[in-house]
Amino acid sequence: MLNRHPHASVTALLLLTATALSGCGSGVPVAEAGLEISAPAEQRLIALTDLDQRVARVGYRLSAANAELCPAVRNSAGWLLHAASQYSPELRPWAETRFGLEGDLPGLLAVPEGSAADLAGLRRGDLLVSVNGAALARGVDRRAAVFEGVEINIRALDLALADGPIEVVYRRDGNDRTARITPQRACGYDVQLDPSDELNARADGKRLFITTAMAGFTATDDELALILGHELAHHVLGHRGWHEAETRGRQTQTVPALTETSGGAERQADRVGLYLAARAGFESSIGPAFWRRFGAFNWRVRYPQWGHPSAEARARALEQVQAEITARRASGEPLVP
Ligand SMILES: [Zn+2]
Secondary structure (H helix, E strand, O other): OOOOOOOOOHHHHHHHHHHHHOOOOOOOOOOOOOOOOOHHHHHHHHHHHHHHHHHHHHHHHHHHHOHHHOOEEEEEOOOEEEOHHHOOOOOHHHHHHHHOOEOOEOEEEEOOOOOHHHHOOOOOOOEEEEEOOEEOOOOOOOOOOOOHHHHHHHHHHHHHHHOOOEEEEEEEOOEEEEEEEOOEEEEOOEEEEEOOOOOOEEEOOOEEEEEHHHHHHOOOHHHHHHHHHHHHHHHHOOOOOOOHHHOOOEEEOOOOOOOOOOOOHHHHHHHHHHHHHHHOOOOHHHHHHHHHHHHHHOHHHOOOEOOEOOHHHHHHHHHHHHHHHHHHHHHOOOOOO
């Protein structure tokens, strides 16, 4: 279920889940209810779409602002894409109407402000139909929800972006228009939102993952940047393996040496992560208060475990890092951790 394309939205995945569960649920099976989506379900989907957009927005800012510190980089348009074929057949017409989707063609679900796609005039709801004169495949209508078709299209876009500016034809309000996108250098890791009740985030060397519960717990983009910044820091610090064979237009680069600090990998990731958030223009001073609030809410992080210091210890350490950041800013020193 979680083996979706990294660019795929959680909304699509949730629609699949809703259909799969309808057989044993007490409500009306979705397949028999036609397109009548109950208000709570639709509200939940809208909330998840919002979460997808928040994660895309914060992930984009962190990736673009910290490109020089990331061991893997790529040319990015900054968009979050999805396609009708990812949705279950029962809900596909609903997704097509709501999001303007068609077959395997990639539609823009999120266009972060300041991203290459945004600067090229693209908006949420636009549908991509060709890149550099080559048509993207619409695919055939399938019974099941699949990611393969849209994945091929996304790979074609990523590889074109890797070579520099691209020209795309996109559909808006039924009219085809052309845009030239000049990609921006960004960290080469996808940010993925996983539907889960677990309060968790992780990094595997290629991607950053955050659960819907964890993203939902963060009250602001600054708090979300604190969590995603910590995971990105594991990549910046080389804590995770990275496999070049699985690249999609990514390159490796040599990164500046960072200050050696004491403490384990998690404490280092907290320190570097706060810098990454500050460098991306997020308010990093919220770090200590966030960890105290999170510790009060979740007993699992209240005590040290699995190499992580307790929430209170992390809050105190972040107070020192924040003092460091404030001092560097005051003296005009670069914010390199
Ligand atoms: Zn960590």
